[in-house]
Amino acid sequence: MQITVLGKSPSWPDAGGACSGYLVEDGTTCLLLDCGSGVFAQLRGIREYVAVDAVLVSHMHADHFLDLVPYACALSYAPRQQAFAVGGWPGTDAPARPRLLLPPGATEILRAVAAAGGQPSLFDTAFATSEYDIDETLKIGTLHARFQPVPHYVPCNAIELTSRDGSGRFTFGADHGPTDALREFAHHTDLLMLEASLPFVPPATGGPPRGHLTAAEAGEHAAGCEAARLVLTHITDELDDEQALREAARGFAGPIEVARTGAVYTV
Numbered sequence: 001m002q003i004t005v006l007g008k009s010p011s012w013p014d015a016g017g018a019c020s021g022y023l024v025e026d027g028t029t030c031l032l033l034d035c036g037s038g039v040f041a042q043l044r045g046i047r048e049y050v051a052v053d054a055v056l057v058s059h060m061h062a063d064h065f066l067d068l069v070p071y072a073c074a075l076s077y078a079p080r081q082q083a084f085a086v087g088g089w090p091g092t093d094a095p096a097r098p099r100l101l102l103p104p105g106a107t108e109i110l111r112a113v114a115a116a117g118g119q120p121s122l123f124d125t126a127f128a129t130s131e132y133d134i135d136e137t138l139k140i141g142t143l144h145a146r147f148q149p150v151p152h153y154v155p156c157n158a159i160e161l162t163s164r165d166g167s168g169r170f171t172f173g174a175d176h177g178p179t180d181a182l183r184e185f186a187h188h189t190d191l192l193m194l195e196a197s198l199p200f201v202p203p204a205t206g207g208p209p210r211g212h213l214t215a216a217e218a219g220e221h222a223a224g225c226e227a228a229r230l231v232l233t234h235i236t237d238e239l240d241d242e243q244a245l246r247e248a249a250r251g252f253a254g255p256i257e258v259a260r261t262g263a264v265y266t267v
Contacts, residue, residue: 001026001168001267006042008259010197011063013038014237017261019063026163029053029141033172040067042261049074050096054140058174059156060106072126100127101138103157107131148185150176152211158182168267175234177210178217183224190267192227194218195234196244219248233259
């Protein structure tokens with residue numbers, strides 16, 4: 001299994017970067033995990049968007065799904081997708097229609113987004129859309145996906161991807177605050193990708209639980225999971241990568257990296 005970072009920014013993109021998006025390839029299967037702001041352009045730089053088998057979304061915050069809008073527009077309006085010859089493309093009676101795998105309740109959110117732009121059926125016609133059951137293992141080509149709810153400001157799921165032959169495990173924490181939920185779910189995972197959005201622990205306010213981690217907390221979570229390797233993501237370029245690595249290393253003794261656009265990991 002090969003994971004390519006298309007975007008690792010938090011809710012605002014790095015300069016020249018993108019929000020959450022990871023291309024996961026395993027054998028003949030090509031999966032896009034999250035599709036936040038700027039991700040579609042990054043995807044086009046390395047793969048044909050019509051060759052993606054499925055898009056899997058962790059939760060419905062804009063920095064994790066908003067580039068589904070340009071992706072759907074390309075699938076709907078690009079010359080190569082038309083039934084007739086146009087712009088040097090011969091026309092096709094089988095336009096690409098990747099699976100769009102959404103968390104429970106997300107379909108209506110996307111339809112509202114599409115309707116606000118005057119295209120209420122945009123996502124329904126561009127993608128083969130369905131909502132996954134977080135209690136079931138989802139098969140995506142040669143990949144298996146499992147889900148674990150994690151604490152965030154909206155329903156959110158950590159996602160584990162494994163090759164069908166069981167040769168590698170990749171666990172994506174998505175967005176979450178401190179939690180014990182990953183300890184068993186990601187136990188002994190080969191690659192653990194955790195957010196490190198916060199530069200410091202915010203003061204307690206008595207409000208809802210916070211939905212993000214510091215780098216130090218990410219290291220502690222990786223140690224609790226006994227992960228083989230940790231990658232810090234969802235971290236702005238306005239923070240110091242070296243400091244984030246030092247803070248994470250206080251709690252986790254294994255290999256640690258900060259995600260960067262274009263980085264490739266193999267498990």
